[in-house]
Amino acid sequence: MWEAAALVLILAGALFWADSLRARERALAAGRRACQRYGVQLLDETVVFASLRLARGEDGRVRLQRTYSFEFSDTGDNRRRGAIVMLGPDLAHLQLEPYPIQ
Numbered sequence: 001m002w003e004a005a006a007l008v009l010i011l012a013g014a015l016f017w018a019d020s021l022r023a024r025e026r027a028l029a030a031g032r033r034a035c036q037r038y039g040v041q042l043l044d045e046t047v048v049f050a051s052l053r054l055a056r057g058e059d060g061r062v063r064l065q066r067t068y069s070f071e072f073s074d075t076g077d078n079r080r081r082g083a084i085v086m087l088g089p090d091l092a093h094l095q096l097e098p099y100p101i102q
Helices: 002-038
Strands: 048-056 062-073 080-087 090-096
Touching: 002 062, 002 080, 002 090
Parallel strands: none
Antiparallel strands: 048 062, 062 080, 080 090
């Protein structure tokens, strides 16, 4: 009995971990596209996990909402912050800290 419960927990943990890796890769790709679109540089070529919670999508279904932060530069010698919110496998929101357009 305990072995079956432990196996289910291990399997659920592995599935959650794999899903988290896929969401992080999609968030990183969204950050790269946004930085390219706005002509800024994605710093460190990475996103950092910030939070996890349950949220409802537009269809009313409850999904995992993961928030990632990243840094970008508009001049090459500064750091500005951005945030990416993934709802399940989909990009829900992307925000860049305001910066002067030159």
